[in-house]
Amino acid sequence: xxxxxxxxxxxxxxxxxxxxxxxxxxxxxxxxxxxxxxxxxxxxxxxxxxxxxxxxxxxxxxxxxxxxxxxxxxxxxxxxxxxxxxxxxxxxxxxxxxxxxxxxxxxxxxxxxxxxxxxxxxxxxxxxxxxxxxxxxxxxxxxxxxxxxxxxxxxxxxxxxxxxxxxxxxxxxxxxxxxxxxxxxxxxxxxxxxxxx
Amino acid sequence: xxxxxxxxxxxxxxxxxxxxxxxxxxxxxxxxxxxxxxxxxxxxxxxxxxxxxxxxxxxxxxxxxxxxxxxxxxxxxxxxxxxxxxxxxxxxxxxxxxxxxxxxxxxxxxxxxxxxxxxxxx
Numbered sequence: 641x642x643x644x645x646x647x648x649x650x651x652x653x654x655x656x657x658x659x660x661x662x663x664x665x666x667x668x669x670x671x672x673x674x675x676x677x678x679x680x681x682x683x684x685x686x687x688x689x690x691x692x693x694x695x696x697x698x699x700x701x702x703x704x705x706x707x708x709x710x711x712x713x714x715x716x717x718x719x720x721x722x723x724x725x726x727x728x729x730x731x732x733x734x735x736x737x738x739x740x741x742x743x744x745x746x747x748x749x750x751x752x753x754x755x756x757x758x759x760x761x762x763x764x765x766x767x768x769x770x771x772x773x774x775x776x777x778x779x780x781x782x783x784x785x786x787x788x789x790x791x792x793x794x795x796x797x798x799x800x801x802x803x804x805x806x807x808x809x810x811x812x813x814x815x816x817x818x819x820x821x822x823x824x825x826x827x828x829x830x831x832x833x834x835x836x837x
Numbered sequence: 838x839x840x841x842x843x844x845x846x847x848x849x850x851x852x853x854x855x856x857x858x859x860x861x862x863x864x865x866x867x868x869x870x871x872x873x874x875x876x877x878x879x880x881x882x883x884x885x886x887x888x889x890x891x892x893x894x895x896x897x898x899x900x901x902x903x904x905x906x907x908x909x910x911x912x913x914x915x916x917x918x919x920x921x922x923x924x925x926x927x928x929x930x931x932x933x934x935x936x937x938x939x940x941x942x943x944x945x946x947x948x949x950x951x952x953x954x955x956x957x958x959x
Contacts, residue, residue: 789857789879798857800857800858800859800860801857801858801859801860802860802862803860803861803862803864804862806860806861806862806864806865807862807864809864809865809868810862810864810865810866810867810868811867812868813867813868813869813870814870815868815870815871816870816871816872816873817871817872817873817874817875818868818871818873818874818875819873819874819875819876819877820859820875820876820877820879821875821876821877821878821879822857822877822878822879
């Protein structure tokens, strides 16, 4: 992370100096950032870094409006903007009476969660599942919800999706994609599983 | 159905499903911004007629699921109201025939309809 920070700051200085001979160095640094960007894991920090990266790239375009690289930079900006809107939450740890409130607090304090993936079998009771669903519906602005029954080991009561769950889900007014499935199988457009013969 | 590019209709032998069930609620109609609805490998109850309110729905994918009743849709005609539906995937046991009025889907581009060749799944 430090290296990205350092490079972005250096780019800013180079841009501010308005020296065209610095273009090659800027290009190299942008390439470096492009590669490093993939490695970023910290989601909260990533969001802040995206903003900074977008500002830096937009500044570059302003300073060098005729650079041939601008076309690619504009594409990069669009990509960064798309990615920065996605903040994932995956609940794959066992959720029980002991830690359900801790998880709720984490969700409440998280900003901008947009994609949620829940392994339903990880919940010990239906009540705790509903509490988490409620928390997500109230405190996040989710666009994608993936409910997975998961076929691994689990300790808890059998949870089916019923009307009460859908009433909570229906409060998620910004929801764009709802996926409900059993098992780890992904990809709905392939129908050549073992049962197909 | 001017935009229809792909239609696949197949029949396959049965397989065992897990025991998990989904019982839909009418409130699903409140998700009016929903574009993609996917359900895989589950026993599902009839989809309520409020699905017709999902005007922005582009993909309806019910894959390898079994229905608890004879009909996958509580009101089969409700699907004809999905004016933006582009991709329809219906794969399962309880689907003896395509929903009626499917020909009225204006934006449909592909239909994948695959059912399992058995009278009744036990």
